[in-house]
Every structure is written in C-alpha cells, then in structure tokens.
Amino acid sequence: MGKINIFFLLLFVFFILSGCLENQETKKNEVRKVETKDEDIIHSEVVSAKSTIEDAKSDEEITLQEKDEKWIWDGVNNYILFRNGHYVTAYQTFVEAVSHAKKMKESTVYFRGDKDIVWQSSNKSTSKLINAPLISQLPELPRGCEVTSLAMLLRTAGISEAKVNKTKLAKEIKRDTTPYKKENGQIFFGNPYDGFVGDMYSLNTPGYGVYHGPLAELAEQYIPNKVINMTGSEFEDIMFPVSNGNPVLVIHNSWFKKLPESQFQTWNTPTDKVKITMREHSVLITGYDKEYIYFNDPLSNIKNKKVNKKDFIDGWIQMGKQAITYVK
Template sequence: MTNKGLIIAIFSSLLVTGCNTHESQPVKQPTPKKENADPSAEQPLNTRSTPLQTKDEGYHEQIIKEQTELARNHSIELYGLKKTEKTDSEEKEYTAEHASGTYRVTIEANLRKGPGNSFPSIITIDKNTKLEVYEKANVSHANWFHVEYADDAGWVSSSVLEKIESEEQIITITAENIEYIAEEHIENLEISVDAGNVRTGPDLSYPKITTLTQYRMLEAFEKTSVNGMTWYHVNFNGQTGWVASIVVNKYDPNRKFTLISAPLIAQMPQLPRGCEVTSLAMLLGHAGVHVDKMTLASEIKRDPTPYQEKDGNIYFGNPHTGFVGNMYTFDQPGLGVYHRPIAELGEKYLPGRIVDLTGNSFEAVYEQLDNGKPVWVINTSWFAYVPDEYWETWNTPTGTIRVTKKEHSVLVTGYDENYIYFNDPLAVQKHKKVNKSSFIAGWNQMGNQAITYN
C-alpha cells in the first residue's frame, strides 16, 4: 500500500474538514498576542499534543494535518496498525441509540475511538472499573457501549462489561502483602494534575475507584507511607479513597474554578457540518433530555436558498434564518446555523426553560456556569480572532451578511483563571481548554452567540 493509501485507510473514519459555516459582523479589534503554549492545553482526537495554528489552516485542517503526520511516522505505536493492513473501520458507519445503566469492567479493557476492534484504543481501563453508559451501537452483530471514562469518551465492547444491578455485585480486590499504619492528618487538598486516580488502598496495586479532574477538592483525614510514597486517605463526593501525594496539592480556596460534567457526543461521521445540533444534544442531555443528534438534525429549521455565484457575488442562505446547505456531506455546498433556530428547537424539548444569552458579555456565560449550567456557543474554529481576509460577503434573501467558514459550535463546561473549558463534538474531547482571552475574542467575532437553560 502506498503512503497515500495508508493515510486514507487510517483516516477514512476520522477525517473531518469541519463545520464550514456562518456569519457575523466581525468585531474590529487587534489580533490578540499568543501566550506561551501549554503543551496539554489542546488535545485533538486521541493525541496529547498541541496543533499548530497558522493563518493558512483552520482548526479542522490542523487536526487532519497533525494526525496524518503521526500516521506516517508512528502508525504501529499509536494505532496498533501495520502499514500493509487496511482497517475494518474504513467506510464503516454505525447508528448509535440512547442507552443507560451502570456497568463493571470484567477484565482489563480498551476504550476505543469507535464501536469496533478496528478503531484505535484511547486508553486501557482497569478491571472492576465502574462505567456509566449513555449510547449503544451494534456493529457486525456485536454490541458496543459509548461511555465516559476520566476526561475521555469512547466505546467498550459489551463482552467485557457486566451490568451492575446492586452494589453487592461489585468485586472488591485486596492488595496482598501490603502493611501500613495510617496516622491522623486533617488537611484540605486538591487534584493538581489533569486527572488523578483515587484507589481503595494506599498503593498502585489497589483497584481504582474513580478518576478526578484537576482542582477537585478533597478532605484528607489520614496519611501513610508505602514503598516510599506518601498517600492520603480522603473524603470526596460522599465516598472515601486514597490518593498519592504526587497528584495533589494543598487546596487553594481563592482559586476561581468551575467545571461541569456534561455528555460528550461526536458529530462525526454522520454530521460533518452538524456541530451546532450536536452541541445542542449535549446541552439537552445535561438537562436530562436525551435527544439523538440525528433527530435534531432532521428537525432544525432550514433556509432552502441554493448556492450560486453570479458576477463575482455569492448568493446563499442566511444562518440566522435556518440551517444553510447540506449538513450530511461535503459533496454539496453547506454552511450551518446560528443561535435563533437552535434556541427555537431547544424550546421544543425544554419549553419555557431555554435562555438565549446572545448579545450579552461573557460575564453572562460565567454566571450560568457558576449556577451549574453549561452553555452552547458559536466560536471561530481557531478559538481566537480570525482576520478579515477570512471573511466574505454573501447575498441572502434577507440582505447581505458577513461570513467566515472558520466557525465551530461547542458546549462550554467551565473556566478558571486562565482557561475556558468545553466539550468539543468534532475533536470528541471533554473539557478541552483554550486560553480565556483567545476564546472570548473568537466568540465576540461570531456575535456573542450563547444559549443555555434554567
């Protein structure tokens, strides 16, 4: 197989070129300076490196470029693929439906990018880990469940899961030959890394209870030392467990940090231009209303105006009116949809509860996050200011509008002193973080569009 064939084989199920959408009158402001990059700040797809953003590349193109380069150099190490093999995930499509329940992992299992063994593994999940299921799919006569694990979401085969009907079903594994003496230690701690494990005992051989995200507060009441490592016995969420000293710091009560757990739903492969309705599905899911993204895609209001170019002018629909173009394929012209039709569709499922914050400052978004509600937004696909050269004027049935194709919709889930956190339906990443000033600059350009619920 040629290198070109290899890239197609690996990425036919991952390749995305983005939500080519939208309009808003650009805010005239200087391009913000780039701050020193945090290597862990951007995590597209299943990598942990930061994509380089250039003026010639949008967010979606950067993902493709980075993943292609990784495939060339590290296809075996990263994906478990041989260069002479063609993956079964090529051209494989599946339909996911809502599911729920708590399951136990019966053996060490892989969390995969999609429902099938041909999809790359994201991470290995320990035996006896509890998982919450929110979608299921049947592929090649095998059932797969879509689950959240730590800060990732992915698919696990039903063959390695057992449904938990009661807590008595959970098997407790005890570590052998470990003796320790715990002493009283009263201190408030916080997770100091992106994700820290809590275990049933003070050693890595004890099973993991859960994984907590950065800045989660813990109440320590005991500590001990095992094999040279200090461990703290802590209270969290009404439970107790042990954390290693290397993943915690003293709690900082002055730090402003808010993070909300909301469903993570992938727009691909069914909805190449469906970031707006997929982000709405995540918002509704947090409110307890589980609506399939494909249902929302079929119900969203549309502007049927066809795409035309005449005398150097572009004629197309207005995303303020409804979805413009084709949401399901890049083979036909397509753009996207703005806040008003999204809010109207959300109102169907949460009557009287949808709140359209569009036009407000970002302080209104902070207020909703502090109240425990995630916020649907439209940003540029760079999550930063996009220069005028990437905007163009369209003629629509309701007048001329300014449009950029570098647009993307995400669900904002939190913030701290430096970053905005969000669930990204394209990168399929939960709590992705971007520099606060950069994110807000891009959001301002797209007209301060934001929707939430009360």
C-alpha cells in the same frame, strides 16, 4: 358695593381652599416615588411582591400570578429584576435585564418567577467545571456541530438519549433552503440566522451551519419555558449559568481565537447581507478558571478541551456573542 366685594372675596377664598384640599388628596393617591442614589443611578422606589402582583394584573404585556406562594410570570417580559429582595421591573431579554442589573448593588435577575436565578451581582466564582456528556458530530454530521452541541446541552438538561440525539435534531432544525449561486464574483446563499444553510451531511456540496435563533427555537420544543438566549451579552455574564452547573452553547470558530479578516466573506441572502467564515464552529462551554475556558468539542471529540481565555473570548465576540443555555 363694599358688601358685594366682600362676598366675591370670600367666594374666591373658598374655591382656592377647595383646590388645595383636592390637590392634597390627589397626591395621597399617587404612587409615591423616592429617589435614591446608587452609583450615580436614580431609581424609583421598589415595591413589595404583593404590590407588584397587583400592578402586573393591570399591565397589558405581562401577567404575574401567585400560586402556592410561588410566582409565575407569564408574558413577554420574562427577565425579572430584583434589588435587595424587592421587585424593580422586568425585561424582554437577558441582555436588557443584566445590563440594568449591573448598574445596581445587590441585584438579581430571575426567569419567569422567583425560583430560577439567571444572573446575580453577588456571584464571585472564579472557577467551575461541569461533567456534561460528550457527543461527536462525526461521521454522520460533518457540518452538524451546532445540533450536536445542542444535543449535549439537552442531555445535560435531563432529556434522555431515547428522546433526543444529534441525527434527530439534524432533521428537526429549521432550514433556509436558498440554493447556492455564485454570480459576478458574489455569493448568493441562505442566512444562518434564519435556518441551517446547505448540506449538513456532506462536505462535497455547498453548506454552512446555523446560528442561535433557530437553535433556541428547537431547544424550546424539548425544554419549554426553560431556554435562555443570552446572545449579545458580555462574556462574564454568560458564565453565570456555568457557575450554577448549566453548560452554555456558543457559536465560535474552529481556531478558537479571533480570525483575520481574510477568513471572512459576505453572502447575499434573501433577508440580508451576512458576513460569513467557513471556520464557523459550535461548542458546549463546560467550565472556566482564571486562565482557560473549557468546552466539549463535537468535532475533535475532546471532553473539557481548554483554550486560553482571552483568545476564546475574542473569537466569540467576533462571531456575534451568540450563546444559549437553560434553567433547571
């Protein structure tokens, strides 16, 4: 009886030791995580570029390839976050990437590879002025400030006047053709988030404008894989491209400051209710300093027009923080 108990005891010890060895081997094969404290944020250990490429190959959403020692990022997560020169992760939008990058020191956000930097924590520039071409929306497009600002943006990006101009963009911009109707004190019309609303060519018939989405889509046709939609970002973050010499198209208002609520009305559109102001306007930001924001205004036809910085930012926030730019 004693021999049987010793046998089972030895067998039990054998299984325990086998399990411990298996656990140790499993731990060796697991991806090691290291917690580092940086401004009260806990991060996973960053990995090398080579490891990142290997990891991305098995990811269903993103593909990272190495070609001629350059990175090519192809997929939905176009904004790539690096910290201290090491890959951290990637995001679908500029806003997501930058909001996370701002929690880290020595962070950089790239766009679709390792060449184009769209945001960097080390940027300390306090002033910049870009020489972007000035184009007037008048007389052809009394409601065409957005496509005219887009024409200025694309011209600065290197697209020739022969290939792009305001009237061509006016024909190509996506439209919401919902007819204007006023019934029981309510307005039914199109949604500028979906396309240009109303008549762009005359102020004698109903019309409004268009917002960032359709503008970015149209810009993509001329400079594919280079358009950066920064809508929703903090104003200081959309100034990084300006620091690098790339102007920024914004949706604003013609007073260039925060408007009183009396200047707004609500429209019923096929997709949603939208808060609208007939003061809506679009300009191309060309510079900044400590006191002013500079921009090309297609309505007044003034190059590098300047407005008080705080006023400009307040008005821009009120209009939904809409901004698009490009990488060279």
